[in-house]
Amino acid sequence: MLAAAAPAAARPAADDATKTVSYRGHTFTVPAGWPVVDLDQEPTACVRFDRHAVYLGTPGEHQDCPARAVGRTEVLWVQPAVAAKASVTEDRTSRVYRATATNEGISITAPYGEDRAEIQRVLRSAGLPVATARAAGPARAPAAGAVPADATAYQGRGFDTCTAPSRTAMNAWRTGSPYRAVGVYIGGVNRACAQARLTAEWVRTQYANGWRFFPLYVGPQPSSGAGSCQNSCASITDPVPQGKEAAEDAAAQAVALGFAKGAVLYNDLEQYATGGTLTKRVLGYLEAWTERLHELGYRSGAYGSVSSLVADLVGNAGKVTLPDVIHFAHWNDENTTLHTAIPADLWAGHQRIHQYAGNRTETYGAVTINIDRDQLDVGTGD
Known part of the structure; x- marks a missing residue:
């Protein structure tokens, strides 16, 4: 289950336009201007972190991505997942939150650019305890070993x-x-x-x-x-x-x-x-x-x-x-x-x-x- 979160800070009036997006029993409040991409309906859509969007589901076999894209902004990507426990981590170097929830299992990837507070508001709206997010742990070598x-x-x-x-x-x-x-x-x-x-x-x-x-x-x-x-x-x-x-x-x-x-x-x-x-x-x-x-x-x-x-x-x-x-x-x-x-x-x-x-x-x-x-x-x- 998602843990209860502290109340979100007051939003500036210019940012008040929001909408709710639900996926597998979880509801997020996001800015009204963010497009919502259902990857089950649009399996070739490219999941990108350089433009605002909400992505729901898992990408298809062949994503229609550009040859290159560079940049980072606030994005929410929610996928089905099997999670043993609920958790929230933040990687400050890569500017991304990752979370899991056990109720109707989901995993969440939430990158951010200059507006870290915006993505925190989005995550808190679903009850995710971003204030107590753990630092992302060190990378682990694969069990099968490295390629030469x-x-x-x-x-x-x-x-x-x-x-x-x-x-x-x-x-x-x-x-x-x-x-x-x-x-x-x-x-x-x-x-x-x-x-x-x-x-x-x-x-x-x-x-x-x-x-x-x-x-x-x-x-x-x-x-x-x-x-x-x-x-x-x-x-x-x-x-x-x-x-x-x-x-x-x-x-x-x-x-x-x-x-x-x-x-x-x-x-x-x-x-x-x-x-x-x-x-x-x-x-x-x-x-x-x-x-x-x-x-x-x-x-x-x-x-x-x-x-x-x-x-x-x-x-x-x-x-x-x-x-x-x-x-x-x-x-x-x-x-x-x-x-x-x-x-x-x-x-x-x-x-x-x-x-x-x-x-x-x-x-x-x-x-x-x-x-x-x-x-x-x-x-x-x-």
Whole structure:
């Protein structure tokens, strides 16, 4: 059963318009403007955390998600679940509440952006004791063990997409597509798509089937409006502590998914205007990320545009600790890891990925996925 909650704080008059949403015997009060998506009725709907919504149920086999989405706001996602006990936890790094209730079992995922109080009001309306929410516990390694570190090494074509595809989709694409590596979003405060399929078992299965990976982490961004953020991204304000915290969280997510030490973890930094404060923030953040990942036994990767992140890293080579692998974006439709913006002596030892096309819709084996295309040349780091 859900525990009784303390009365919610008074809401500002402008926020008074609300509606109630019920699911499996539980009722939530949410802002009137939030759309309600019944995933039983709309199984292909993409569960996204970058726009207000209420999602009810479990996503279908094939979600119609964009190739990429970045940002975070207040969202409520309620699914059926078998829960041994009621609980509420909060992950402040990723800005998300998770809860379970035993009466007509449900699990709740409630991410938030800048308005933590809003999502707290929504949860309290259903009797969830958010005031006594426990901090999310440390990630645990999968019982079956980790996949080898070469899981993030590959030379050839790959793709990335906002949410990890289903096993059926991966099997169809393994047979029919030219791709053999997949970019998966493992965490971060600005990861916008839910990851209903991404588990340690999924990683093990896809590795055994011949797939390799480039794990992406969407932490704080250069600014709230960087790249695809549309002013919805948590941003870098204190570079060194945030870089270390992001590295620790990314490593924890990697452990939980079964990526062994030695794997490359990529920090996704959207396009920004170089120079001045933003450049200083990005370089400090990314250097702290890289150095902390090394301490934790992982290799550092970074994703960004050739006109922003790559330009700043190249311009400051020798002054800062560079990531071990660069994942550079330039949509020129050239599937090569050579680029005039990157000197031949930087990231020269199988240390590059080129995202050479974006927002493409492709179909193999009757399964359609929206993707970005990538060319990989990534070794094991030996």
